[in-house]
Amino acid sequence: MTDKNVTRASALDTATLSDALDKHGLNGQCYRIKPRSTDSRMTGRAWTLLYGPAGVPAGTVGDYIDDVAPGSVIVLDNGGRDNATVWGDILTEVAHAKGIAGTLIDGVNRDVALSLQLGYPIYSRDHWMRTGKDRVQVEATGVPVNIGDVRVCPGDLVRGDADGVVVIPKAQEDQVLATAEAIQQAEDAIRASVRAGLSLREARVQHGYHQLQTREAK
Template identity: 90%
Template sequence: MTDRNIQRASELDTATLSDALDRHGLNGQCYRIKPRSTDFRMTGRAWTLLYGPAGSPAGTVGDYIDDVAPGSVVVLDNGGRDNATVWGDILTEIAHAKGIAGTVIDGINRDVALSLKLGYPIYSRDNWMRTGKDRVQVEATGVPVNIGDVRVCPGDLLRGDADGVVVIPKEHEDKVLATAEEIQRAEDAIRESVRGGMTLREAREKHRYHQLQTRAAQ
């Protein structure tokens, strides 16, 4: 069955979705989570995993990729750690072959070259080569996680582009997408009005641009 809201989100950029989230008073902009390439684009529903410090003996960093459905976004909460990676080239190759939409990490990844070669979208805090093996371990899958100070629940809608990642909570996605589409139409109309000779001030007033940025009454 086609997921219409994934298609709708894929036609909007993260800046527009960010404005729509703000209008509804929702925190969905993942702070400091960036694409490893500005060419990357990603849209899909969250498949979540939580990491914690390794015990003694250490647990595994996980062989979960077999369980992730095509079209999903792998969302890995590594607590923002920048001293050990939880994603590398084997996972990239398998995820790409399975048709997984992309990977988002509150932490770092390695083996960037293969993700660039394959065009597989990875969004993270940074990249570095040191493994997470014996440093972190899987705590749970399919649970709410934190990505860039944003709560992500399984099934939430994620959109990534050159500016970063936004998360749209599943229970709010219809109204957020509708607002984002409204903002996009207004911005398109403003550009057309300016091209037709109107000043930016006039165009914004005509199309009620500043009202679109105002938080809606709850």
């Protein structure tokens, strides 16, 4: 069964969705989270996991990949740690084979070469080679997590492209998508007007550009 809002979000870029989030007063722009490749694109529903410091004895970093449905975005909250990775080539290979939409990490990953080779989307703070084994462990899955100062709940809509990642809360996604589509339509109209000979100033006034991102009055 096709998820119509995943399809709608996939047709919009993160900049447009970011503007729509601003218009609704929602914080959904994942700060300092970047694609490992600017060719990356991903859209899907969040499947969430929370990591914590390893105990004694250390817990596992997880075999959760077997439980993730195709089309999901795996969302890993590693507390922004940059000294231990929680994603590498085995996970990339399995996720790609399963048809998982991509991986989003508040932290770092390793084995970038395979993700680039396969075209598998990974969004994280950076990449480095040191393992998270015996340094972090799974605390919980299917819980709200924090990615780049954005609260992500299971099932939230996640969209990534060359500019980064936005997360749209499930309860507001219809409103945000409708606003983003209207913003995109207005921006397309501005471009068309300029190509037809109107000045940018005139085109922006005609199509209400300066109000597109302004937060709506309650």
